[in-house]
Amino acid sequence: MANNRPKLAVFKFASCDGCQLSLLDCEDELLAVAGKVHIAHFPEASRESVRGPYDVTLVEGSITTPDDVERIQKIRRRSKMLVTIGACATSGGIQALRNFRDVKEFTSIVYAHPEYIRTLETSTAIADHIPVDFELRGCPVNKYQLIEVLNAMLWGRKPQIESGSVCVECKRRGTVCVMVAQGMACLGPVTHAGCGAICPAYNRGCYGCFGPQETANMDPLSEKLAGLGVLATNIARLYSTFNAGAEPFEKARRQVEATNN
Amino acid sequence: MKRRTIKVDELTRVEGEGAMHIEMRGDEVTDVKLTIYEPPRFFEGFMQGRDYSEAPDITARICGICPVAYQMSSVYAMEDAFGVEVDGVLRELRRLLYCGEWIESHVLHVYLLHLPDFLGFESAIHMAKDHGETVAKALRLKKAGNAIVSTLAGREIHPINVKVGGFYRAPTKQELGGLLEELEWSLGMAEEMVRFTAGLSFPDFEKDYEFVALRHPEEYPCCEGKLVSNRGLDIPISEFREHFVEIHEPHSTALHCKLKERGMYFVGPLARYNLNFDKLPENIQELALEIGLGKTCRNPFKGIIIRSVETLYAVQEALRIIKSYEPPAVASVPVEPRESVGHGCTEAPRGILYHRYELAEDGSIRHAQIVPPTAQNLPTIEDDLRQYVTQFMALPDSELKWQCEQAVRNYDPCISCSTHFLKLTIDRK
Structure with a gap:
């Protein structure tokens, strides 16, 4: 029987599986979603695999191997709308730390026979290789935002995803600023909203897992952090975690390191 | 001689990416390979030079x-290195967090990933058309587990409240109290889950495995204890490297881990249950015996029952901890970095997860070693497939292929973890 529901596909590159798991974590919405779309390719959840073209494709993970470079092109050709989900897919993820070091050194640390391993020198975002229709940030993505993006793609409208900083979410939540009141290092002012400002609500500074917001003003934050007595090496570490490959964070890290040397 | 090939290029309903390839010549299985093509991510490489607090x-x-498992093994390792013990309420809160992860991970595997094999569906979503109420109740139970993690630690995936020494903020009594109602419902649902899974039909398949798990003198193991096996292993976790060795196979981006003396072994729910049956609460022991599970189980397909038993245990344990909870005076104990080596080993939903760190005087990481459960089970999974195919060779290819996939899923393999795995090929030559 022909199935008239729009086809949804989920593909994975280098990642932890957490972002696609977010879909299965939508306990209240999963069956409703499954009723509206035909889950045509989602290996983590189903043996069934239907060939494209797909109406909406979700891509998790970053490009790290020569095969990945070819595979993402094929996926793009089979997808009407393609959305990248999570820090790996949108900025290269934590594995982008290799971009700043010699990858041969890494393989020899982890693997006894580095010659068995085929990998690229860099871990890069999907949008560095193909045109992407929407990038949803977060490490992991917010599952409610994921549902919103899916809905928007299915209805052919723009997703309603807030583009401000974590600071705005903190104010809305009524959390007292941990940087102002307690002198904690916090990346809230430069980090893309979406998590709901959970870290400050749990008495810790934001560590930037949603990546830089669109207009991240990095230098004043670096100065503020230095003023709070945070060592340059620690500021550099703060900028080089799950979105280390995102341009504003990478530039700010280099800046801090250059000033310090 | 008749050659037969069965292959699955992309194993499904597992976490991460791998393939299975099985070759037969006549009645003999000549090759079994679980090819893991999940790209490597080099965690141990870029941990070097990071601060202990970032682990x-x-x-x-x-x-x-299973992010909680990684967080727990790493904080225990750091605390071991710095000579700090986290006890009392903070230890109870860690156990509660782990209960949340066991519930969500086990329910995900039992109902969404493994049960469709037993009932003959491609996925839980296909299954929901005929078994809508079962799937809906399973999702509700899963949600109760996730709610523990998100309440206590901010969010389900990559929680943000765990630190070396304890937590950033301890939850209020009211926050945890809000979980009670769903957990009381979950208690009944988890018992139903045990009885339901016990009623499934299982292939007649048993092996004499060496099971390895933690064992603690007073409780069903979670974060602490000695490493024991049914063949005499009994060591503190700090001696892990003296007894276990990681091997790099050409077909895999995951290292395979073996016991130096005896080779392959089995970690996970079956191992925990077989080695710690006496530590389960009396009512759960009685239920397990009533449904005919016995004190020891050597059929990996029955892992689905044992995950259900452990789910019931985790719900019961979570209720115990929440009901007796009084917020601690401080959310964490202070730690003082020093030049040291630390070991942590905790029971991830899929089995023991070992972390070892060498630290410099300033607390920066000089060397990190992480041995995830799936890497430890890989040689056993390949061996199971070899024996399974030999035993059930008369089956037609499509059926044998599906059952081999099921045999792999018995282990709830986490390929993302093990590369720090799966496609399926059965090759009959």
Whole structure:
């Protein structure tokens, strides 16, 4: 029987599986979603695999191997709308730390026979290789935002995803600023909203897992952090975690390191 | 001689990416390979030079399904290195967090990943058309587990409240109290889950495995204890490297781990249950015996029952901890970095997860070693497939292929973890 529901596909590159798991974590919405779309390719959840073209494709993970470079092109050709989900897919993820070091050194640390391993020198975002229709940030993505993006793609409208900083979410939540009141290092002012400002609500500074917001003003934050007595090496570490490959964070890290040397 | 090939290029309903390839010549299985093509991510490489305090958040990113396990093994390792003990309420809160992860991970595997094999569906979503109420109740139970993690630690995936020494903020009594109602419902649902899974039909398949798990003198193991086996292993976790060895096979981006003296072994729910049956609460022991599970189980397909038993245990344990909870005076104990080596080993939903760190005087990481459960089970999974195919060779290819996939899923393999795995090929030559 022909199935008239729009086809949804989920593909994975280098990642932890957490972002696609977010879909299965939508306990209240999963069956409703499954009723509206035909889950045509989602290996983590189903043996069934239907060939494209797909109406909406979700891509998790970053490009790290020569095969990945070819595979993402094929996926793009089979997808009407393609959305990248999570820090790996949108900025290269934590594995982008290799971009700043010699990858041969890494393989020899982890693997006894580095010659068995085929990998690229860099871990890069999907949008560095193909045109992407929407990038949803977060490490992991917010599952409610994921549902919103899916809905928007299915209805052919723009997703309603807030583009401000974590600071705005903190104010809305009524959390007292941990940087102002307690002198904690916090990346809230430069980090893309979406998590709901959970870290400050749990008495810790934001560590930037949603990546830089669109207009991240990095230098004043670096100065503020230095003023709070945070060592340059620690500021550099703060900028080089799950979105280390995102341009504003990478530039700010280099800046801090250059000033310090 | 008749050659037969069965292959699955992309194993499904597992976490991460791998393939299975089985070759037969006549009645003999000539090759079994679980090819793991999940790209390597080099965590142990980029941990070098990071601060000890970053280990829980960074290592959590190895796996989106069991981030709590990574956080727990890393904080225990750091605390071991610095000579700090986290006890009392904070220890109870860690156990509660782990209960949340066991519930969500086990329910995900039992109902969404493994049960469709037993009932003959491609997925839980296909299954929901005929078994809508079962799937809906399973999702509700899963949600109760996730709610523990998100209440206590901010969010389900990559929680943000775990630190070396304890937590950033201890929950209020009211916050945890809000979980009670769903957990009381979950208690009944988890018992139903045990009885339901016990009623499934299982292939007649048993092996004499060496099971390895933690064992603690007073409780069903979670974060602490000695490493024991049914063949005499009994060591403190600090001696892990003296007894276990990681091997790099050409077909895999995951290292395979073996016991130096005896080779392959089995970790996970079956191992925990077989080695710690006496530590389960009396009512759960009675239920397990009533449904005919016995004190020892050597059929890996019955892992689905044992995950259900452990789910019931985790719900019961979570209720115990929440009901007796009084917020601690401080959310964490202070730690003082020093030049040291620390070991942590905790029971991830899929089995023991070992972390070892060498630290410099300033607390920066000189060397990190992480041995995830799936890497330890890989040689056993390949051996199971070899024996399974030999035993059930008369089956037609499509059926044998599906059952081999099921045999792999018995282990709830987490490939994302093990590369720090799966496609399926059965090759009959």
